Amino acid sequence: MVTIKQMAEMLGVSTTTISNVIHGKTKEVSKETVKRVNELIEACEYVPNINARNLAQNKSKIIGLAIKPRQSKYKKTTKDIFINELTSDIEDYVRKNGYYMMLYISEDIYEIINSVSSWNVDGLILMGMSTDDCIMLKQKFKKPMVFIDSYFDNRVVDYVNVGLDDVGGCHDITKYLIENGHKKIAYIADNCEGCDKYRYLGFRNALIESKIMISDQNFILIQSERNKLGASLEDIFNASKHFTALVCASDYYAVLIMNYLMDKGVKIPEDISIVGFDDNIYAQIVRPHLSTVHQDISEKSKVAVEKLFKMIENESLSEKNTILPTTIVIRNSVKKIAGK
Amino acid sequence: MVTIKQMAEMLGVSTTTISNVIHGKTKEVSKETVKRVNELIEACEYVPNINARNLAQNKSKIIGLAIKPRQSKYKKTTKDIFINELTSDIEDYVRKNGYYMMLYISEDIYEIINSVSSWNVDGLILMGMSTDDCIMLKQKFKKPMVFIDSYFDNRVVDYVNVGLDDVGGCHDITKYLIENGHKKIAYIADNCEGCDKYRYLGFRNALIESKIMISDQNFILIQSERNKLGASLEDIFNASKHFTALVCASDYYAVLIMNYLMDKGVKIPEDISIVGFDDNIYAQIVRPHLSTVHQDISEKSKVAVEKLFKMIENESLSEKNTILPTTIVIRNSVKKIAGK
DNA sequence: TTGAAAGCGCTAACAC
DNA sequence: GTGTTAGCGCTTTCAA
Numbered sequence: 001m002v003t004i005k006q007m008a009e010m011l012g013v014s015t016t017t018i019s020n021v022i023h024g025k026t027k028e029v030s031k032e033t034v035k036r037v038n039e040l041i042e043a044c045e046y047v048p049n050i051n052a053r054n055l056a057q058n059k060s061k062i063i064g065l066a067i068k069p070r071q072s073k074y075k076k077t078t079k080d081i082f083i084n085e086l087t088s089d090i091e092d093y094v095r096k097n098g099y100y101m102m103l104y105i106s107e108d109i110y111e112i113i114n115s116v117s118s119w120n121v122d123g124l125i126l127m128g129m130s131t132d133d134c135i136m137l138k139q140k141f142k143k144p145m146v147f148i149d150s151y152f153d154n155r156v157v158d159y160v161n162v163g164l165d166d167v168g169g170c171h172d173i174t175k176y177l178i179e180n181g182h183k184k185i186a187y188i189a190d191n192c193e194g195c196d197k198y199r200y201l202g203f204r205n206a207l208i209e210s211k212i213m214i215s216d217q218n219f220i221l222i223q224s225e226r227n228k229l230g231a232s233l234e235d236i237f238n239a240s241k242h243f244t245a246l247v248c249a250s251d252y253y254a255v256l257i258m259n260y261l262m263d264k265g266v267k268i269p270e271d272i273s274i275v276g277f278d279d280n281i282y283a284q285i286v287r288p289h290l291s292t293v294h295q296d297i298s299e300k301s302k303v304a305v306e307k308l309f310k311m312i313e314n315e316s317l318s319e320k321n322t323i324l325p326t327t328i329v330i331r332n333s334v335k336k337i338a339g340k
Numbered sequence: 341m342v343t344i345k346q347m348a349e350m351l352g353v354s355t356t357t358i359s360n361v362i363h364g365k366t367k368e369v370s371k372e373t374v375k376r377v378n379e380l381i382e383a384c385e386y387v388p389n390i391n392a393r394n395l396a397q398n399k400s401k402i403i404g405l406a407i408k409p410r411q412s413k414y415k416k417t418t419k420d421i422f423i424n425e426l427t428s429d430i431e432d433y434v435r436k437n438g439y440y441m442m443l444y445i446s447e448d449i450y451e452i453i454n455s456v457s458s459w460n461v462d463g464l465i466l467m468g469m470s471t472d473d474c475i476m477l478k479q480k481f482k483k484p485m486v487f488i489d490s491y492f493d494n495r496v497v498d499y500v501n502v503g504l505d506d507v508g509g510c511h512d513i514t515k516y517l518i519e520n521g522h523k524k525i526a527y528i529a530d531n532c533e534g535c536d537k538y539r540y541l542g543f544r545n546a547l548i549e550s551k552i553m554i555s556d557q558n559f560i561l562i563q564s565e566r567n568k569l570g571a572s573l574e575d576i577f578n579a580s581k582h583f584t585a586l587v588c589a590s591d592y593y594a595v596l597i598m599n600y601l602m603d604k605g606v607k608i609p610e611d612i613s614i615v616g617f618d619d620n621i622y623a624q625i626v627r628p629h630l631s632t633v634h635q636d637i638s639e640k641s642k643v644a645v646e647k648l649f650k651m652i653e654n655e656s657l658s659e660k661n662t663i664l665p666t667t668i669v670i671r672n673s674v675k676k677i678a679g680k
Numbered sequence: 681t682t683g684a685a686a687g688c689g690c691t692a693a694c695a696c
Numbered sequence: 697g698t699g700t701t702a703g704c705g706c707t708t709t710c711a712a
Contacts, residue, residue: 001457003704003705003706004705004706004707005705005706013682013683014682014683014684015683015684015705015706015707016682016683016684016707016708017681017682017683019706019707019708020682022706023707029681029682030681030682033681033682045480047454047457047458048458048705048706049395049458049460049704049705049706050458050459050460051391051394051395051400051459051460051704051705051706052395052688052704052705052706052707053705053706053707054391054688054706055389055391055392055395055687055688055689055690055704055705055706055707056687056688056705056706056707056708057688057706057707057708058688060391079425079428081421081424081621084421084424084425084427084428085419085424087424087428088419088423088424088427091443091445092445095445100442100459101442101443102440102441102442103431103441105431105432105435114387117341117387118387118388118389118390119390119391119440120389120390120391140385255625259625259627262627281421281622282621282625285595285599285622285625285626286625286626286627287599287602287626287627343688343689343690344689344690344691345689345690353698353699354698354699354700355689355690355691355699355700356691356692356698356699356700357697357698357699359690359691359692360697360698363691369697369698370697370698373697373698388689388690389688389689389690391688391689391690392688392689392690392691392704393689393690393691394690394704395688395689395690395691395704395705395706396689396690396691396692396703396704397690397691397692397704398704
């Protein structure tokens with residue numbers, strides 16, 4: 001591979017000159033020289049060494065995407081359709097901005113911090129971080145960061161995030177159930193933190209608003225670990241007899257449960273109604289077609305990347321914490337029942 | 341951020357010494373010094389500058405994953421579940437080997453070559469390359485490369501690839517259909533190149549073996565472009581009346597078609613049988629459960645990464661072109677019919 | 681309009 | 697055991 005220095009020698013000019021024309025600073029160079037240099041660059045198939053450039057400029061053209069996988073949420077992080085879609089969308093936007101993306105997946109926040117510092121990434125997009133992680137990061141990493149879908153407690157106030165109206169979305173879909181005559185409704189999730197917690201809150205609000213009694217019984221925990229899932233599904237099958245509708249924290253679980261119940265002979269929505277959250281491909285594939293809460297992942301990625309680049313360019317942000325809206329999409333998994 | 345040089349000054353030793361203990365070459369350093377250095381590293385929270393290291397060592401610790409998206413195959417490359425799964429699996433294996441992965445997606449092979457040269461990646465995994473691309477790559481990129489799922493014509497002989505028994509898989513599932521009394525069978529794909537071509541060949545072989553007439557009519561082209569898909573699906577619906585079974589080149593299409601037909605009132609498998617290829621999550625979600633050809637993506641990723649690292653370490657490969665096996669998985673989308 | 685030279689942080693050959 | 701030093705390829709300041 002040719003270097004600038006070699007080309008400089010060939011042409012009998014200085015490296016500065018070559019560098020200048022590479023960077024289009026041609027007003028400082030005579031037309032004649034520009035032409036000769038460009039021709040040589042072409043002929044030699046010169047490719048800049050990014051490492052050298054990064055070192056000299058103390059930057060990297062890398063955007064880090066750091067993900068702390070929720071332990072055992074679904075099986076593997078790599079199989080999580082939401083993360084995969086978000087990741088590839090972000091990569092897409094990053095690349096279109098002339099940067100490269102590097103993925104840092106680790107359960108250890110220190111490892112993440114070390115890696116991104118080592119690579120000297122120009123900015124960071126983060127998912128799955130806790131309040132403690134955020135504090136740590138702010139302390140050790142001094143470049144732009146934007147979080148995705150994060151809820152931090154009040155120990156940290158100043159951070160940039162792009163989230164979703166989890167409360168509203170789940171409220172709306174629950175309300176839709178209620179409007180269809182449902183009163184005995186359960187919420188199903190595999191934990192009660194972050195998004196899932198706020199979705200639960202939305203669910204809860206809707207019931208309370210309609211003066212429907214709510215207790216611990218209305219929250220069903222699904223256990224997604226490989227060896228527990230079967231039993232958990234069976235439990236849900238049994239519990240489901242006490243409800244006329246189920247609101248699931250994600251389409252993934254909605255579809256899993258739907259299929260489990262249907263395979264057991266339960267009719268949906270005749271015997272029980274189900275709704276999900278996300279409106280991903282699962283919701284579109286399953287039959288009956290799943291009614292669910294729609295979120296726009298591509299938009300989420302886009303906003304995150306845009307915010308990050310604004311910060312990198314020292315522009316001011318119109319808002320630190322963007323909450324993207326949700327819409328409910330009505331399909332065929334809910335039955336209208338006579339209020340009892 | 342602290343540098344080696346700074347630490348050397350603080351301790352009054354040379355950078356070599358620091359560098360040595362960082363790299364565990366402690367046999368050349370006195371215990372005393374090692375201890376002092378380690379303590380300082382700890383205290384300063386020293387993080388190596390990878391760019392500098394890469395520059396000095398002329399390597400990068402980066403494995404490039406280069407993908408040339410098949411124009412308009414599905415909507416966006418980023419939504420392709422197969423690519424996403426493969427990508428994240430590869431990333432996983434690469435990271436476990438202490439390397440980093442960088443993604444290079446472009447329809448322009450020159451752009452890809454430039455990028456990976458620029459970053460000085462230590463090895464390359466490639467998908468979606470044509471014979472011409474391969475020739476170009478071999479000419480311009482002198483480091484280890486392994487291709488995935490590639491079929492090249494005989495202009496190129498020496499290359500490392502990990503593929504799949506596309507012919508066998510499609511042959512077996514077609515045979516299964518035939519054994520169930522089906523004679524009027526169509527193959528559906530959105531193109532007739534690469535994998536899809538070889539899958540078609542397997543399909544064809546199975547029919548010929550059983551002395552079933554085959555003509556152009558047996559190949560149905562599905563048009564996946566957004567504005568054509570609807571019409572294409574309608575065409576397939578009409579064409580399907582002439583067949584008792586459909587073998588689809590992917591689960592994605594199998595499910596799409598299944599749902600389209602079912603939404604039109606067609607009963608599956610009673611009215612028509614369908615099988616797919618891949619055995620991905622779609623096949624598991626859809627009802628009736630899809631009978632299909634199973635492939636192990638995780639294994640494919642693993643083999644590709646292993647081959648690459650062997651090449652990087654100058655070990656010899658037991659085989660250049662690995663063809664992973666397929667198995668057929670029988671579920672409920674095929675009906676046994678009385679031969680006519 | 682052009683060039684010399686220092687320096688980015690790290691490695692490694694070699695000398696002490 | 698430890699230090700000196702010359703790069704790696706590129707950018708950039710400053711002088712000519």
